[in-house]
Structures are given as structure tokens and as C-alpha cells.
Amino acid sequence: MSGDAQISRLKPGRRTDIRRENERAILEAAEKVFAEAGFGGATMQLIADMAGLPKANLHYYFATKEDLYRKVVQQIFEVWLDAASSFDNAPGPVEGIGAYIDAKMDISRTHPHGSKVWASEVMHGAPVIQDYLETTLRDWTDGRIAVIQRWIDQGKMAPVNPRHLLYLLWATTQHYADFGHQIQTLNGGGPLSDKQWREAKASVKDMVLRGIGAI
Amino acid sequence: MSGDAQISRLKPGRRTDIRRENERAILEAAEKVFAEAGFGGATMQLIADMAGLPKANLHYYFATKEDLYRKVVQQIFEVWLDAASSFDNAPGPVEGIGAYIDAKMDISRTHPHGSKVWASEVMHGAPVIQDYLETTLRDWTDGRIAVIQRWIDQGKMAPVNPRHLLYLLWATTQHYADFGHQIQTLNGGGPLSDKQWREAKASVKDMVLRGIGAI
DNA sequence: TCGTTTCCTGACCGTATGGTCAAGGTGAAG
DNA sequence: CTTCACCTTGACCATACGGTCAGGAAACGA
Numbered sequence: 001m002s003g004d005a006q007i008s009r010l011k012p013g014r015r016t017d018i019r020r021e022n023e024r025a026i027l028e029a030a031e032k033v034f035a036e037a038g039f040g041g042a043t044m045q046l047i048a049d050m051a052g053l054p055k056a057n058l059h060y061y062f063a064t065k066e067d068l069y070r071k072v073v074q075q076i077f078e079v080w081l082d083a084a085s086s087f088d089n090a091p092g093p094v095e096g097i098g099a100y101i102d103a104k105m106d107i108s109r110t111h112p113h114g115s116k117v118w119a120s121e122v123m124h125g126a127p128v129i130q131d132y133l134e135t136t137l138r139d140w141t142d143g144r145i146a147v148i149q150r151w152i153d154q155g156k157m158a159p160v161n162p163r164h165l166l167y168l169l170w171a172t173t174q175h176y177a178d179f180g181h182q183i184q185t186l187n188g189g190g191p192l193s194d195k196q197w198r199e200a201k202a203s204v205k206d207m208v209l210r211g212i213g214a215i
Numbered sequence: 216m217s218g219d220a221q222i223s224r225l226k227p228g229r230r231t232d233i234r235r236e237n238e239r240a241i242l243e244a245a246e247k248v249f250a251e252a253g254f255g256g257a258t259m260q261l262i263a264d265m266a267g268l269p270k271a272n273l274h275y276y277f278a279t280k281e282d283l284y285r286k287v288v289q290q291i292f293e294v295w296l297d298a299a300s301s302f303d304n305a306p307g308p309v310e311g312i313g314a315y316i317d318a319k320m321d322i323s324r325t326h327p328h329g330s331k332v333w334a335s336e337v338m339h340g341a342p343v344i345q346d347y348l349e350t351t352l353r354d355w356t357d358g359r360i361a362v363i364q365r366w367i368d369q370g371k372m373a374p375v376n377p378r379h380l381l382y383l384l385w386a387t388t389q390h391y392a393d394f395g396h397q398i399q400t401l402n403g404g405g406p407l408s409d410k411q412w413r414e415a416k417a418s419v420k421d422m423v424l425r426g427i428g429a430i
Numbered sequence: 431t432c433g434t435t436t437c438c439t440g441a442c443c444g445t446a447t448g449g450t451c452a453a454g455g456t457g458a459a460g
Numbered sequence: 461c462t463t464c465a466c467c468t469t470g471a472c473c474a475t476a477c478g479g480t481c482a483g484g485a486a487a488c489g490a
């Protein structure tokens with residue numbers, strides 16, 4: 001068989017399955033509710049209903065509303081950081097920034113709720129993730145600024161302000177998630193089609209890469 | 216004297232002054248509280264305290280929380296539309312889009328709360344201003360797309376997708392308001408200086424105008 | 431001065447919410 | 461079968477919130 005050691009990982013057991021599945025369902029429901037109603041507008045009852053569990057059960061897995069919210073935000077942050085790797089090991093801005101735009105646009109499409117929760121959290125002064133901003137995000141930002149600066153020094157792109165380039169990238173890519181409702185309304189009421197998403201990604205990449213003199 | 220007719224306009228009187236001043240104070244406080252806490256997280260008590268009035272007095276001027284919120288959002292929408300005029304009567308994209316970026320960046324600096332309330336409203340599915348999106352905003356968007364297309368046809372800029380250009384403009388300029396806290400954190404904790412704001416505006420204009428082949 | 435309209439506000443109410451708890455259910459190990 | 465740890469949940473509680481109201485104060489016109 002595939003191994004008797006590491007039972008807790010390879011043969012989870014009913015107990016572990018239950019916990020994992022319930023936590024997953026709760027987090028998924030919470031992400032949606034927090035995104036659609038904001039932290040203050042979200043209710044544990046609504047999250048419970050959407051997860052298909054009694055409210056008291058939520059408090060068994062997550063002590064407080066804040067705890068649950070914190071987990072949701074942390075989860076999003078990890079997805080964001082994963083996408084950041086697109087930046088690395090790229091020979092130049094066309095590949096690096098191009099891949100980053102692709103990755104972030106994909107996240108905006110596949111994780112729109114998460115993006116909204118993040119936006120909401122930051123807009124409200126980042127009461128929960130302030131330390132992440134001051135440590136992880138700051139370090140990540142400094143690192144990418146250095147990469148961009150190197151590309152500039154190597155003559156691979158125009159001497160733009162790397163920091164404001166990053167802001168433009170974040171803003172533009174996340175806009176398709178955070179303001180997805182507005183975009184849908186201006187699109188006739190329905191979500192963007194596969195073709196329209198390709199067009200959006202191509203447009204953004206074209207304007208940005210041209211704007212920084214990389215193409 | 217300066218005229219006895221139109222008393223209600225030229226000689227406001229104590230009564231009118233009181234109403235105007237109180238409504239102004241309430242709306243100003245409400246904008247800030249809604250921006251910082253979201254609609255669900257905002258409380259009438261907090262708005263009242265910030266406006267320096269007893270809570271019951273708020274309900275004298277604004278029947279419900281929704282009424283007050285609606286007024287705040289409408290007020291913001293008007294500021295936005297005013298800035299839109301920067302687009303008109305411009306001979307080309309350098310002047311038109313350049314002025315639009317300047318105007319929207321200025322609003323992000325002077326009306327950060329309003330921008331956040333708008334963002335929050337849209338992120339939550341625009342329950343209050345859906346009709347504005349479908350009428351005024353849609354019309355405005357179509358109009359500017361036509362202007363941009365004309366510039367493209369006249370060879371004044373590259374043939375980018377006008378719609379996605381607008382999204383990029385909205386996203387980037389509003390980012391400095393909506394994500395102002397994140398930017399401040401990455402700026403060492405303090406707000407951008409006058410010089411930094413000039414740098415930001417110049418960077419955005421440079422990248423965008425270059426990105427659309429206008430410079 | 432008097433009557434009328436507008437403005438002010440402390441006290442109050444019904445409801446919804448986050449959170450608690452005790453009692454019971456369930457599966458696995460021995 | 462028994463034990464025990466883990467899971468489930470209806471009922472309950474204290475609090476906070478949006479909103480109401482009655483009674484009074486202030487402003488204004490005549």
C-alpha cells in the first residue's frame with residue numbers, strides 16, 4: 001500500500017475529513033458573504049445558511065466572527081503571493097510583467113470574492129492585516145521595485161517610477177474583480193465571455209508594456 | 216439693498232442656515248463613517264457624534280440610514296461627473312486624457328472618503344445606484360468611447376480598446392484613494408507629500424499616454 | 431405679544447446579532 | 461460493549477442598533 005506512516009496525511013480518517021470539509025465550506029461561504037456585505041454587514045447566520053450548517057456549529061470551528069474573517073483574509077493573501085512568483089526568473093519586463101498581469105487577471109476572474117474582501121479590508125484601514133502590509137507586502141514590494149529598476153538600468157524598459165508602475169498594475173488587474181459588477185453592467189448585464197477576458201488581458205498587457213517602453 | 220425678491224435664496228435666514236449647515240455636517244460625517252466602516256458597519260450614533268448632534272436629530276433631517284447613504288453616494292457621483300468634463304473640448308488624447316487623469320487624481324486626494332464609498336457600493340453589487348450605472352454612467356461611457364475612437368481614427372493615438380482604456384484610467388486614479396492606506400503604509404506610514412503627488416500624477420500620465428501611443 | 435412652523439432631544443422600543451451552553455449524537459480504539 | 465474524544469445543535473442571553481415619539485425650545489411673521 002501507499003504507506004502506513006503519516007497516517008494523518010495519507011489516511012485522514014473520518015474525523016479529520018469532517019473538520020477539513022466543514023472548515024472549507026465555512027470559509028468558502030464566509031468569503032462570499034464578506035465580499036458581498038462587508039464585514040459589518042455580514043452575519044454569522046447568513047454564512048451558516050450558505051455553508052449548510054447551524055450557526056452554533058460555526059462557532060465550534062471559528063471562535064468569533066473576527067477569527068473567521070481573519071482566516072479568509074489570510075487565505076486571500078496567500079493566493080496573491082503565489083501569483084507574485086510570475087515576476088521572478090523572468091529575463092525582462094515583457095515576460096515578467098506580462099506574466100504577472102496574466103496571473104492577476106486570472107485571479108480576478110477566479111477569485112473575485114477574495115479580491116473584494118482584500119479591497120474592503122484595506123479601504124477600512126487594514127485593521128486585521130496591518131502587520132502583513134508592514135512586513136510581507138513591504139518586503140515583496142521592495143524586491144520587485146529592485147527587479148524593475150534593474151530592467152531599467154539594463155535598458156529593457158523606460159525609466160518609469162517602479163512604485164507607481166506596481167500601483168498601476170495592482171489597480172488595473174484588481175479592478176476587474178472589485179468593480180466586476182460595474183463592468184458587467186456596462187457589458188450589458190452579463191459577465192465577460194472567454195473571448196472578452198482574453199481581449200481584456202491583451203489590452204491591459206498592450207497598454208502597460210507599451211507604456212513602460214518594453215515593446 | 217440687494218433685493219427683496221427671492222428672499223429664500225438671497226437672504227437665507229436663520230432657519231435655512233440651520234438646515235443647510237446641519238445637513239452639511241451630517242453628510243460630511245456620514246461620508247467619512249461610511250467610508251471607514253462600510254454601510255453595514257456604520258452606525259447612526261457614530262455619525263451623530265462625529266457631526267456633533269444627537270442621534271434623534273439625524274432622523275429629523277434624514278428619515279433612514281438608507282436615505283442618508285443614498286444622499287452621500289449621489290453627492291459623490293456628481294463630483295465624478297464634473298471631473299468628466301475634462302475630457303470634453305480637448306483637441307486630442309494628450310490634453311483630454313491628461314486633464315482627466317489630473318482631475319481624477321486630484322479628486323482621489325481631496326475626496327478619498329467619497330471614492331471609497333463609491334467603491335464599496337459597487338463592490339456590494341450597487342444596490343443603491345444600479346440605475347445610475349445603467350443610465351448616466353453607461354451614457355457617459357459610450358460618449359467617451361466615441362471620443363477616443365475618433366482620436367484613434369484621426370491617428371492621434373494607437374488603436375487600443377477604448378473601453379479597457381477607461382477601466383485602466385478609473386482603476387489607476389481611484390486606486391490612490393481607495394487603497395490610500397496601503398500606499399501610505401508602503402510610504403513609511405505617512406501621506407504622500409505635494410511633491411510625491413506630483414510625481415504620482417506625472418508617472419501615471421506618462422505611462423498611460425505612452426501606453427496608448429499618444430506621446 | 432401671540433400663533434405657527436421648524437427644530438431639538440432624552441427616553442424608549444422591537445429586533446437582530448454575536449456569542450454561549452448544556453445536552454446529546456457519533457465514530458474509533460481497546 | 462465501554463470509553464472517550466470529537467462533533468452537533470436548539471435554546472437562550474446580553475447587547476447594540478435603527479428608528480419612534482412626545483414634549484419642549486427657538487425662530488419667525490403679523
